[in-house]
Amino acid sequence: FFSKNVSCIMLLPVVLIGSAGVLLFGYLYRLTKPQKSDPPCPGSDPIIGSFRYLERPLYRFMSERFARDHLVLFFLGPTRMYYLNSYAAFREAMVDNAEALSGRVTQKPIELLIGSNGGLVGTDGELWKQYRRFTLHTLRDFGLGRRGAEHCISLEAEELCSEIATRGGSEAIDVNLVLGRSVSNVICQLVFGSRLASDNPEFERILDAFNEFTANPRFQEENFKALAFLPISSRCTPLMRLLLKLPGMQGIIEKMNYLLDFCQQQVEAHAAEMPEAGFSEARDYIEAHLKHQQLNQQTDDNGADLFTNKRLGMAILDLFLAGTETTTTTLRWALIYMLANPRVASKVREEIRQHLGVQGRVCMADKAKLHYTMATLEEVQRLASLVTNGLTHRVTADIQVAGYKIPANSYMMYNMYYIHRDPDQFPEPDCFKPERYLDSESRFQASQRLIQFGAGKRACLGESLARMELFIFFVSLMQRFDFRLETDDCSASGGGKIVDQATRAQALLDYVDPEHLLVLIRHLPSYKLEFTEL
Template sequence: MAAVYDLVPRIAGLNVRSVLLCFIVFLILTFIVHRQRRRIKNPPPGPRSWPMFGCLPELVRDINKIPMHELFCSLGQKYGPVCLLYTPFGQAVVINGYEAVHESLTCEDFNWRSPDSSRELYELLRAKGIIMASGDLWKEHRRFSLTVLRGFGVGKRSFEDQIASESECLMHEIAAGNGKPFNPTNLFCNAVSNVICSVVFGKRFEYHDPEFTNLLYLLEDSLSHIAVGILLMMMPFLAKIPFFPKGGLPSLLQIRLNLKDIVNLHRDTYDEENMRDFIDVYLKDLQMKKEQGIETHLSDDELVAVVHDFFLAGTETTSTTLRWAHLYMLEYPDVQKRVQEEIDSVVGRDRLPKLSDKPNLPYTEAVIHEIQRFASIVFMSVPRFTTSEVKFRGYTIPKGTHIVSNLYSVTRDPSICDEPDVFKPERFLGEDGQVKKIPEQIVFGAGKRVCLGEQLARMELFIFYTHLMHRFSFKKPTDAESLNTRPKPGTVLTPFPYNICAITR
C-alpha cells in the first residue's frame, strides 16, 4: 500500500508536467496560426480554424456523413469557388466550378507538386517519375515520354490493331464463362494493363500469370489506403511508431522493387540494335547522354518511377471506366440495347467495330462520354503546390499551399449540364444527331499537365466497349441484389464489386 501512495506524487507530477507541456504547445500553435492568418492579406474564405486543430474538427465531422468528392462540393456551395482550409499539417485550397477549376489547371503558378515527404521513408520512392515531378525533371521526362510513346504508335490509328488484339483475348476469356455470373474487375484490369505493358515492357502477360496478378494486386492495395497514405506523406515520422498503419506504402515499395527487377532484366538482355520497348529506349538515351557528358535528369531510379507511373495510369482509370460502363448497362438496359442496335446497323455481325466507324456511331460515342462524366472517376486533380505567394481570382494564396481542383464539381455543374445527376447520353448529341462536344467536360484535366495518355485512353475505351457490346449482351444475375451505383471512396471513384452475366449474341 505504501508503494502505491509513493506513486501518487509521481503520477500527479507527471500529469501536471504533461498538462503544462500541452498548454505550452497549444499556445505556440495558436500563436503560429494567428500570426500566419494575419500575415495573409485577403485570403480565400473557409471553415473556422481552431488553434492546434485547424478546421479538422469540422472536416472530420462532415467526412463521416458524406464522401470526400461531395464534401468538396459542399465547401464550394458554402464558401465559394476558392476555399482555404487550415490543418495542423499545413493549408490547402479546394477549388470548385468549371471556371475556377480550369483556371487553376492552366495557371503556371500551380504547376508544381508538393515535396513528398513519404519518399523519405524508402530510398526507392525518392524518384519522382512524371506524375509527382516538377520543374526541369518533369519537363524532360514528359517530353521524352511523349516522343517515345508516339514512336511506338501510341495514340495513333496504327496502334488500333494492338488494342483490338487484346480485346480479342478479353472476349475469349469472357466467352469461356458460358454466361455464368462473374466479377469483371480482374479481367478488365488485366486487358487494359496489357496494352500499356506491351509498350513499356515489350510483352503482354497471360491473365493468370502469377507475376502479373501480383503486380495488379499490389497496385490495387496501394490505391486503397489513400487516407493513411496522405497522412504519412504529411507526417512521415508516424511510420516509425509501432503498429501505426503504413497505408499503401509497403505495396507501393514492392511495386517499385518488382519493376526494378524488370528493368534490370532489360539491362542484362539489352541490344542497341533492337529497341523492344520504352525501357530499352530510355536505357539507350541515358547511356548516350552519359557518354557525351550531356546534363540530364534521366537516371536508373527515375526510369523505375516513370515505368511505375505508366503502369498505374495505363491500368487503373480505363479499367475502372469499363467497370462503370458495364454496371450502367445493367442499370440502363435500354441504353445497352440502343448501342447494340446502332453498332449492328453500321458494322453488321461479320466483323468487329473499328475506330473508322466512330463518326457513324454517334449514340455509342455519346454513351462513352456520359459514362466518363457520370462516373467522374478521377474526381480531383493530383494536388499542386505553391512555391511562392500567388494571387488567384482576387485572393492571396500563401506559399506552401496544396491546391486541390475538384473535377467532380465540373461534371455535376448544372450550368453546364442540365440534370447532372441523371444518366443521359443524349446531352452529348446535337440537333443533327451527331456528337456534340462539351468543352467544359475536362475529365482528362487541362493545361500543361493534362493527362499524357488521353488519346490512348480514348482509343481503348472505344475499342473495348464497342467490341464487348457487339459480342455480348450483359445482364444482371437472377439471384443478384439490387445494383449499387454509388462509388466506393478511394484515390479514384470505383464501383463496389458486382457480378455480371455475358450472353453471347
C-alpha cells in the same frame, strides 16, 4: 544573494523554453487562421487546421456546403489547401496559370524510403519536364495516338471477347479481373514489350497491389493526414521518419516496395539483355530508356545522372497506376450504367450493329459513325468522375484565382465530382442523358467542361491511349454480348420479391463511398456478370 542568483539562472531555461513555446504557438496560430481576404473556409483550429470541420467524403461536403463558391480554403495543419469548386476557377487556375500549377507535393518521403525521387506523377521541376518529354516522345514512337497502339488494343479486345465467349455461357465472370488483365496487357506491350499480364501467373497479385493504392480509402486518408505535416517534416529528417511510422503507413510502404521491386526486376531483365553497343532499335519503353541513358548523359544541378534505372522503375509504376486502374474502372462503370439504363444500352447496340455488324472489328475510324455511342461514353465519364478531387498541385508562384490571392507553396485540389454535376452546366445532373452531347442533327459534340483528364501542363499524358481503350473495349463488348448481373444474387430483396436488373444496377451506382475524407478513385462494389453472345 548567491542563492537568489542561482535560482534565477536555473529559471532562465524554463523561461526561454516557455517563451519559445508561446512564440511557436502564436506563429502556428497565425498560419492556421483564415484572413478576411481569404476565400470561404469551413473553419480552422490552431496548429491542427481544419480537420475537425471537414465532413466525409470531402468532395460531397464541398459540393453541398460550398456549392455556390468558386474557391474554398481549408488548412491541413499549417498547410493552406485551396479547393477549386467550379469549372471557371478550375480553368483559371490549371490553364491560365498552368506554369505556376505544375508543382507537386515534396517527394522527401519517397527519397527516404528508396534513396531517390522520380516518376511521372509526383515530380516537378526540370526532372519532371525531362521525363515527361522523353515519355511522350517514346510512346508516340510506339504508336500512341496512332495505328500502332490501336492495333494492339484491337487485338486485346478480341482476346477479351474470345475469353468471355468461352467462359460466359457456363459461369459468371469477375469483370474487374478480366478487364484489368486486358487493359494491363496494352500498357505491358508498350512498357515491357510482352503481354505480361497474361503470360505471368503472378500478375494477378500485381493487379491487387495496384488496386490497393487506388481503392483503399485508408491509404488515401493516411496520405492526406501526412500532407498536413510535410512542409515542416520535409525540413527535418527525423520527424519525417517518425511520420512514415504512423499507423497504417507500414502496410502502404510494403505495397509500394513490392510494386517497385516488380518494376525494377523488369528493368534489370532488360538491362541484362542489352548489347554493349546498346539497342539498335528500342522495342519498348524500358529499352528506349536504357538506350537514352547510354547516349545522353544528362545531369541535374548537382551533377548527378538525371535518367537512372531506379527512376525508370518509378516511371513504370506511374505508367501502370495511371494507365490501368482508371481505364478498367471506367469500363466497369460503363457496363453497370448500361444495365441501369436499358433504353440507352438498346440504342447503343442498335447503332453499333447498324454500322459494324455483329462481328466486325472495331477501329477508331468508327467513332465518326457511332455518335450516340460516343455520347454515352462521355456521359459515363461525367457521372463516374473517378478521380474526384484530382491530384494535389503545389503552387510555385503567387497567383490570383477567382479574385483571391494564392500564395506560393500552398496546395490546390479541384472538385471534379461537382464540376461534372454543376446544374448550371448540366441540367438534371444526376440523370444519365447521352443526348446532352448531341446537336440538332444527332451528331456527337464533346463537352469542353469535362475535366476527367485534367488540364494544363499536368494534364494526363496518356489521354489519347485511354480514349482509344475505352472506345474499342466498350464497343467490342456491346457489339458481341448481352450481359446481366449474376443470377445467384438476383433473388431477393426482403419479402422474396425479384429485383430487376436495372434496379440492382442502380443500387450499385447509388453505392455510398466509404466514410473516409479523401477518395482517390470512386470504385463500385465488386460484381460478376453473366454474358450471352449475340
